[in-house]
Amino acid sequence: MKGLAYNHKGSMHALAATVRSRLFVKYAGLFVAVVTLALVVNGLFELWFTYQEQKASLIQIEHGEAATAAGRIEQFLALIQGQIGWTTQLPWSASLEQRRFDALRLLRQVPAVTELAEIDPQGHEQLRVSRVAMDVVGSNIDVSNEPAFTQAIARGVYYGPVYYHRQSEPYITLALAGTGASSRGVSIAQVNLTLIWDVVSKIKVGKSGLAYVIDADGRLIAHPDIGLVLRKTDMLRLPQVRSARAAGAHGATEDIQKAENLQGQTVLTAFAPVANVGWLVFVETPIREALAPLYASFLRTGYVLLGALVLSFIAGSFLARKMVVPIQALRAGAIRLGAGDLTQRIQMKTGDELEALANQFNHMAGQLQESYTELERKVEDRTKELAQSVEELRALGEVSQAVNSTLNLETVLSTIVTKAVQLTGTDAGAIYDYDQTGQEFHLRTTYGMAPELIDALTHAHIGIDEPNVAAALAEREPIQVEDLRNDAASDVNEITLKAGYRARLVAPLFRGDDLFGLLVVRRRTPGAFPKSTIDLIKTFAGQSVLAIQNARLFHEIEDKGRELEIASQHKSQFLANMSHELRTPLNAILGYSELILDNIYGEAPEKMRTVLGRVQSNGKHLLSLINDVLDLSKIEAGQLKLSLNDYSITDMIRGVYAAVESLARSKRLGFRLEVQPDLPAAHGDDRRLTQVLLNLVGNAIKFTDQGEVLIKASTANGAYTVAVRDSGPGIPLSDQQRIFEEFQQADSSITKTKSGTGLGLSIAKRIVEMHGGRLGVESSPGHGATFSFTVPVTVERQA
């Protein structure tokens, strides 16, 4: 649990940082968001209302302008109508010349009228004056079918459609009928409408608002951009114009206030009708102008918003900090608790739920701390126990190691005593030897004991009748004295008490029924030894017994080995000496018998020759036997030395073949050589190797009664192998090992019948091995045997 907390400490800190900022940001953000929302909503409302008001007021202004313009147009037309009206008042009885000057005077007074024609009641033109052309008097042209005339007669007044002089000047035909009985007739005036253009082009609403006029057919007749008028732009494609026309002069229906103008700009528009002529005056203002104050308002709102944001951020931060800091403290406390610092208490005096929470935390921390303390104590105890066990195990291991690795009993026992004292937590200890003859114990190894105490105890007599010892021996269990002061007085107790020890534990060292000694530990404080100590002491006692036993056995073996070695040396020496001593007389015997057979001492009788022959053969056999024994003993005594020199393997084999060829022939055995042609020149003791091969071939011929013997030689990997194969009785597997030992022969009836010493193979084996080679056999009974040896081609040193 504790470990886990520590492991997560780092990441918890990282986590804490993000959590802190998140909470802070959340609180502050919420505050700012609420304020911003309120302000934005307020700002939007303000903007909306401002926009609506602005729009309404602009529309109103436009209405006003349109109405004024319409009024002026009406006034203009009414004025002209009024002026022309005068000309219709004149009775036709007046002279035309008079009428002409009246008409010219009218032209002078009314600049907009460029031409005036006067028609008599019959529809005949009587007069036409113009600013441009010559006056025409009494032309009598019939215009009675012209709409100007008929309409004027019918309705009193006639307004014709707008037309353009030279495509560029707007005109309207205004006809007015006379009302008097004598003045019935019609005056037809051509009225220049440029003045209307002036009226219209002078109308300015805002910065770029403008006015225009459409006629009853929906055609543009006045616009600041005269070009549009001259192009006879059809305004009916604008929805606001259509809607206004539909509304008619009353303007009763809902008019379109917001629409697109000819240029595709969105405009606010209003209109007013011009009476009599059915024209409409429109005033429009680009919507962005209506919105212009809105931008200011927008900016204002923006600044307020910005200011409020800053303020609310500050306030929000402040509030959030007020909120977050205690939570922060709580969390920091919780983190420290989580990290295992349970002594930490959270200080909080907010007087609210947070303080209660902090108190809860503190309470929890207290409880946790208690639990931890308890737990830690338990863990500590357990750890101590474990450490103790580990310590014990290690000590026992060391002791076992000492027992097994050193045969120095002193070291082992010293280790045992030391560890026993250290592990049992006692103050001193000792091992006593048991003296069988004296029936007493002698101090052998000590630990933690003062020299005086050692000295005193060395000279003290500790018999098997010592009360505690006796009990221990009787029980075969450790016996403790809890307080030596309360124990029966004795020499040993006295010495011990004097050295400052109060409690003692004595364990007997038994091996079966053999008593080896005692293991004793002492303590300066009185009191019972715990069971664990007693068990430990028992274990150490067992170890001590083992060590003593081992040491004893080892000493016995060592003594016996040494004796054996000496005996063997004696034997070898003896054999060597004996062989030498035997060979000298035997050579003499053989020599003399040879001399006799060679008739040196005269002709020997046949009978004597036969006997001498036997002497010779038995002597030779004996000599070879002695030679073998001598070789063997030399080998065993370590006195056989190889004499290394260059030799030819092939020559060596040929020599052996030649030597024994007669023997094989005499037994009528096949005898062959299979020698690899180019065997390398070799280095070694060829005389000894010849001896080896001679023995192998000799054995083969000796034990084979029919068939053949084959010598094979080959080389590979810097060594050569010579094998001798025969078709003899073979050697059972059980004997194949044995025959290489001295004086051993195969346990077979066949081989037993042949003479031999059983030394040949063992010598051969030694010689081959001294060359660093191997000698072996492959055989099975009834299938012959193959003996072969492998020797390095070049032998530099004796193995």
Added chain:
Amino acid sequence: MSRNIARRKFIAAVGGLAAAWPRVVRAQQQAMPVVALVNGRSAASSAENVAAFSQGLKENGYVENQNVTVEYHWLDGQYARLRSLMADLVRRQVAVIATPGSNPAALAAKAATETIPIVFAVGEDPVRLGLVASFAQPGGNATGVNFFGQEVVAKELHLLHDLVPKAVRIAVLANPANSSVSEPTIRSIQEAAPTIGLTVKIITAATASDIDAAFAGFTSDRPDAVFVVPDGFFSSRSRQFATLAARDKIPAAYWNREFVTAGGLMSYGTDLADAYRQVGAYTALILKGRKPADLAVIQSNKFVFAINVQTARALGIEVPPDVLSIATEVIK
């Protein structure tokens, strides 16, 4: 999409607030545009017209030497100078060439450039003169004012007849150098005269001495009245005409009131000063960026019928009250 536009407009509006001030400053720092006014008259006789032209400029926001430079090129009858003058103006790439009241200047400008805007004021049909494609949509680099020139000479003749009914033999004085004006005018007069019982005799004069010679000729063949055909050069000789007419006691009719103020008997015609004003207004519009091709040719509708009562009295003419009542200007 529309939201984008709205936003762009908003940004433009906001940006405009910031940009507006320095732009004004910059406009003033920029080199002022140069307008060349070319006319066949003399500088001395043109003060009133120049004032009207300036007035027109001002109507549309241009003030001489504040935000526009006006170069006045008075030919004083030397129409031959036109070619080299126009070449120079084109080379210097003036902003506008204004040729009020001068057909030769307008035609020379039109011949010299197809890019520099030309604002004319002509008494003849500008379509027929080849200055514009149509009144409503000139289509090229020229536009301007069409005042009534030869159309009203019949009316002028009629008014002369109303003023001096006894005058039957009329000498018509025309400048042959200004044929685009004089020829149709003479035709109109020859058509109109018989309808009111008048006979005409055509006399030509292209220089001041020609004018002198013409009047000198009247001693042998004296007409009842003189009718002076509109011409820029003649305009600058108004005093000469007045002096000669008074000397010879011959009633004379002119097309422009300045002759009457100079002592001429009567005049009837377009208010030329008003035409100058309109030319000035159009020039300013073009300086503002409008294209001449889209500016309809406007017509000058203001007519002035001026009578010099003093001169009439000196000539022994009783001005009929009816005639006096229709005069727009009576000089006493």
